[in-house]
């Protein structure tokens with residue numbers, strides 16, 4: 428068994444009187460595609476926010492390759508190799524697809540973003556360019572490289588967001604509802620696409636997803652949150668049979 432990439436230990440986040448994430452502990456192994464499911468408001472996005480430094484935990488720790496990264500700022504966590512997409516797409520809407528990827532890529536290069544102002548090494552610029560085109564190709568958007576992100580279909584915007592996350596050379600990719608807004612055929616393609624990306628980039632993938640058939644087909648293991656608590660973790664088939672999970676989905680709403 429590979430070493431855990433992520434160890435989540437007793438993570439808790441309170442918002443006033445509400446406990447959005449309540450003493451959650453689990454580990455994610457290298458190379459896994461790990462699903463995070465649960466009814467609306469269960470704490471899934473909050474958990475992603477805790478893991479990417481957007482929200483500091485009230486208590487608990489987060490280890491990445493065995494090192495404590497709890498409450499480090501988002502840019503530090505991103506630099507260490509944890510990238511994410513958002514439930515509400517956060518692209519630069521009036522920039523082209525290519526520009527969206529290049530900006531993320533520049534944040535990763537030696538010269539960094541400031542070089543955009545002071546001029547950049549030409550060899551480096553070419554590498555950034557080639558890499559951005561390769562990523563657009565990977566997500567099937569190279570024919571739309573020059574089009575503004577805001578004119579893309581929902582499915583294309585989600586694919587572009589994934590390409591942008593990959594531009595930072597992550598080891599761990601967190602996908603927050605990647606199938607939201609996609610039509611049935613796009614959802615079908617997404618499973619194969621995430622698998623391909625995981626293999627090609629040797630990624631560990633965590634995915635929040637409401638579309639249960641997609642989760643069951645895609646994920647090696649699944650964790651289930653309900654009212655902030657982890658109620659089950661295991662392979663998709665056993666999680667789906669777990670009485671606590673059935674109760675959470677059928678009993679609640």
Ligand SMILES: Nc1ncnc2c1ncn2[C@@H]1O[C@H](COP(=O)(O)OP(=O)(O)OP(=O)(O)O)[C@@H](O)[C@H]1O
Pocket residue numbers: 442445446447465466467468469470471472473474514
């Ligand atoms: N910044 C915040 N301030 C106050 N309450 C918050 C905040 N962020 C999340 N919450 C609350 O924490 C709980 C968990 O929210 P979260 O968005 O993590 O759930 P979720 O499982 O991702 O839900 P969904 O599937 O609907 O996206 C909810 O009750 C939500 O209203």
